[in-house]
Amino acid sequence: MYPSAPTPGQYGETVFPPDQAGEDERIDFGALAYDDITVARLRELGAGPGWNCLDVGAGTGSVARRLLGELGVARVLAVDRDVRFLAARPRPGLDVLETDISAPGLAPGRFDLVHARFVLMHLPTREQLIARLGELLVPGGVLVLSDAIDLTSEAAPASPYSRAVRAMWQGLRDTIGTDVTWTPRYPQLLHGIGLASVAAEIHVPPLFPGSPISRFWAGTWDRARATMTATGLVDDADVDAAIRYLDSPGCAALSPGMITAWGRRPPAGRGT
Known part of the structure; x- marks a missing residue:
């Protein structure tokens, strides 16, 4: 039996409420920035006919x-704490489950592919969840995890843009527990749960006026404004200046990127 539907107020709902107008569009801008990279990696790992897949934190369902x-x-099977965007875009073969992936007792099946993107960085029990997701694989199945990685904000010259990035990460950590400092450990964590053929890659989409990633960050900072200003690292004018910079011809900053790591459950009777 599946756990009951999640209660609101945890994780991103406190900063990015799904019932706020335009939230699905913000999520879709992030998808436009990263989906091609994600789908290419899943194809390279063999995802194809006959595969049974689990998409955790599926958002608007673009990857599914x-x-x-x-x-x-x-x-x-597309799982999310709020499935309104998934339910609005049904298609054959897509099953939707509204639940908390960290809920005790969740056992949605065995899968050839388990995929989670921009999910675990928000969850305090991330290491236990990585082990649990690995247990959902059939022998030979693959676990693919993607999260944010920030390669530059601590070293970038002080500017409204760099201050906005720092304030975003600090504000999200203060309010919902988001932490991207650990994501470079993904390969070691996947090795640690017994997966084989572990590897990782990083993609940093280019910032330029009107690009999906620029529009994603602009929408994110506008919605997270109160959270960001509460850190004391920025004020409203700084946030406005950072958003304007994203749409300026002189934008020369490096966006936070996405680290993707994967590993395969060994075939039955074989070790790593």
């Missing part, structure tokens, strides 16, 4: 739908 469409997998 591309798994079913472009890659031709058999089924995708």
Whole structure:
């Protein structure tokens, strides 16, 4: 039996409430920035016809739908704490489950692919969850985890943009526990749960006026304004200046990027 539907107020709902107008558009801008990279990696790892897949924190379902469409997998179970955007875009082969992936007792099946993107960085029990997600794989199945990685904000010259990035991470950590400092450990963590063929890559999408990632950050900072200013690292004028900079021809900053790590459950009877 699945756990009951999640209660509101945890994780991103406190800063990015799903019922706020335009939240699905903000999520989709992030998808436009990263989906091609994600889908290419899943294809390279063998996702295709016959595969049964779990997409954790599926958001608006962009990856789930591309798994079913472009890659031709058999089924995708899309899990999220709030499934209004998934329910609004149904398609054959897509099953939707509204629940908290960290809830005790959740056992949604066995999968050829378990994928989670921009999820674990928000959860305090991330290491236990990585082990749990690995247990959901069939022998030979692959676990693919992606999260944010920030390579530059601590070393970048002081500017409204760099202050906004620092204030965002600090504000999200203060309010919902987001932490991206540990994400470079993904390969070691996947090795640690017994997965084989572990590897990782980093993608940093370019910032330029009107690009999906620029529009994603602009929407994110506007919604997280109160959280960011509460840190004391920025004020409203700094946030406004950072958003304007994203749309300026002189924008020369490096966006926070995405680290993706993966590993495969060894076939039955074989070790790593």
